[in-house]
Amino acid sequence: MSAFGVFFKYISLIASFTTIGVLLCMAFLLLDDDGRLSAKAQKLKRLLRGSAFLWFIGSTGTILFTLATILDQPLSVVLDPIILRSFITQVTLGQYLFFQTLVSLIVFAFAQYVNKTLTTALLLLFSIIGLIAPIFESHSESGGSHGLVIGSLVIHVAALSLWVGGIIAIALLDPEDRPLAVPRFSELALWSVIAVVVSGSVNAWVRLDFQGAWNTAYAYVVIAKIALTLVLIAIGYKHREILARRESLDWRGFGRLILAEVLIMITTVAMGAWLSSTEAPVNPTLKNFDAALAIVGISTPPAPTWSRIFFSYEPDALMIGILITAMALYIKGVLVLTKRGDKWPIGRTISFGLGIAAIDFATSGGLGLYAHFAFSYHMVAHMVLGMIAPIGIVLGAPITLALRTLPQGRIKGESGVRGTLLAALHSKIAFFFTNPIVALALFDGSLFALYFTGLFGSLMQTHTGHLIMNIHFILAGILFFHVIIGVDPNPRRVAHLVRIVIVFTAMSIHAFFSVALMSSTTLLDHGYFASLKIPWVTDLLADQQLGGSIGWAMGEIPILLALVATFISWVKDDSREAKRIDRNTARAAAMGEPDDLADYNQYLQELAQRDRNEA
Numbered sequence: 001m002s003a004f005g006v007f008f009k010y011i012s013l014i015a016s017f018t019t020i021g022v023l024l025c026m027a028f029l030l031l032d033d034d035g036r037l038s039a040k041a042q043k044l045k046r047l048l049r050g051s052a053f054l055w056f057i058g059s060t061g062t063i064l065f066t067l068a069t070i071l072d073q074p075l076s077v078v079l080d081p082i083i084l085r086s087f088i089t090q091v092t093l094g095q096y097l098f099f100q101t102l103v104s105l106i107v108f109a110f111a112q113y114v115n116k117t118l119t120t121a122l123l124l125l126f127s128i129i130g131l132i133a134p135i136f137e138s139h140s141e142s143g144g145s146h147g148l149v150i151g152s153l154v155i156h157v158a159a160l161s162l163w164v165g166g167i168i169a170i171a172l173l174d175p176e177d178r179p180l181a182v183p184r185f186s187e188l189a190l191w192s193v194i195a196v197v198v199s200g201s202v203n204a205w206v207r208l209d210f211q212g213a214w215n216t217a218y219a220y221v222v223i224a225k226i227a228l229t230l231v232l233i234a235i236g237y238k239h240r241e242i243l244a245r246r247e248s249l250d251w252r253g254f255g256r257l258i259l260a261e262v263l264i265m266i267t268t269v270a271m272g273a274w275l276s277s278t279e280a281p282v283n284p285t286l287k288n289f290d291a292a293l294a295i296v297g298i299s300t301p302p303a304p305t306w307s308r309i310f311f312s313y314e315p316d317a318l319m320i321g322i323l324i325t326a327m328a329l330y331i332k333g334v335l336v337l338t339k340r341g342d343k344w345p346i347g348r349t350i351s352f353g354l355g356i357a358a359i360d361f362a363t364s365g366g367l368g369l370y371a372h373f374a375f376s377y378h379m380v381a382h383m384v385l386g387m388i389a390p391i392g393i394v395l396g397a398p399i400t401l402a403l404r405t406l407p408q409g410r411i412k413g414e415s416g417v418r419g420t421l422l423a424a425l426h427s428k429i430a431f432f433f434t435n436p437i438v439a440l441a442l443f444d445g446s447l448f449a450l451y452f453t454g455l456f457g458s459l460m461q462t463h464t465g466h467l468i469m470n471i472h473f474i475l476a477g478i479l480f481f482h483v484i485i486g487v488d489p490n491p492r493r494v495a496h497l498v499r500i501v502i503v504f505t506a507m508s509i510h511a512f513f514s515v516a517l518m519s520s521t522t523l524l525d526h527g528y529f530a531s532l533k534i535p536w537v538t539d540l541l542a543d544q545q546l547g548g549s550i551g552w553a554m555g556e557i558p559i560l561l562a563l564v565a566t567f568i569s570w571v572k573d574d575s576r577e578a579k580r581i582d583r584n585t586a587r588a589a590a591m592g593e594p595d596d597l598a599d600y601n602q603y604l605q606e607l608a609q610r611d612r613n614e615a
């Protein structure tokens, strides 16, 4: 890419990081006013609009120069509206880059209207998704191990946006606001630094793990980045040391340290922008064409055996990153409770851990690997992600743990991070999605939308599509089982009878879906599995029908378990309710209060007596 192209990529990165850093300050680091943005946070809106606008300029320039590089044409040619429109509408990379530009524009437009910490937090999440989108189609596609290269770079950039963005935003804050923001940021910065270093190292290792790769300009820049990162870590350590002596802390001096840190960071980002705009050294061993490698990003594995299913591992770095973060946050929550002297049922931790392990097995484990190559294995992975893992997660009660351990307000009137989660749980959106009908439609209805509309075939074609499909299976499963057997607080009280009806409906819809699959006579993947030319799948239709029977067998069991669990909790609730009524009656009697129940029974007897007398 030309120097101008790298420059616009750089502007886009720095501006997007700053936008995300400012949103982070507004939503989590500065005080909030009972869930509303405080005056100090409101003051940051001008900065937010400025950085979002700069992001818009940078990402627009990145689209133009990326297209100019692909077509090897001057800017004047790519400015042709027809060429430009076809790039941003028909080419996946163009679509993702354009999506990022749209996100920057939406943040710029909405910046002045956000007033609640929850909406600001949602805008923050939206910005991070906009920032990472193009990476899924970036030059990382060119090498093998898509899951590892793309996933690690996505984590790298997302963590950088919080770390570098947070530091830049804190540097731009009024010095008197720093004492509030910095201590809370310090915790997040530590997690982000770990993520940046691990993901950057994994990415560098996968790209440069062959003869002669470290003797290239690309590798020298990576080495320079590692050196600068060590300096940044040393400064970060100094930060934490100074923070520990908060009482006597000279915040102006601290400001100077932050400034030095920002200068090193923006230099390192420039190196990163160059790296990501430069062709990485090509691994000569990958020269020979392999259809599966080009489409799936993984070489065709040998025929499946039990040991290969249970012991193969093809890491999907992004999914692993999400699972490690979820498990680490869960364990941190349990440690916070234990330190406070509160108990947390070990069964819940084990259940959550099993749920996480099941997801890892069905995405990066042997099952996840073979799910790319045969419909039958895809269906087993689907059932594990959508039916089995969610039960583990839901019975782990992660929301209850979060509500018991997330930081409360730092001062009276501040709702804090815990308050933002509560606001999310009580939001209209949460109320809508916890409607059992909606949960059932997402859980079972989406099966037909996915497999009988051709969507399945197009999602399987790309890494992003595959990831979105897996995340949908997991979230739809978690929502469904949360509504049916969840132990976490639910904005809706769903009656047991309604839950049982929903579970029975889910069973029948799932059975109908599986039978439709078992009796299917046409392939549903739009040629995806055929294009991989898998030597050990000789009959694609038979394999698809096998997937149907697996879906039926594996799908009905968890739903049946949910049915039994709902019955048990119904009986338990009823006896709990009966005990509560008895306790109230006994207490009322003890306090000489009229016993409504006894009085009512008395009244009924008198009525009956009168009827008998009249008869």
Ligand code: HEM
Binding pocket: 013, 135, 138, 140, 153, 156, 157, 160, 164, 196, 197, 198, 200, 201, 203, 204, 207, 222, 225, 226, 228, 229, 232, 264, 265, 266, 268, 269, 270, 271, 272, 273, 275, 276, 277, 280
């Ligand atoms: C152990 C330290 C680090 C290592 C090994 C590392 C390695 C890498 C690698 C291999 C890439 C991929 C380049 C490509 O797409 O070909 C990358 C991208 C990048 N790195 Fe790092 N990095 C490290 C730390 C940092 C730090 C501290 C910063 C900034 C403060 C940074 C900023 C970036 C940026 C901006 C990109 C480009 C992201 C994009 O594609 O949009 N890196 N890094």
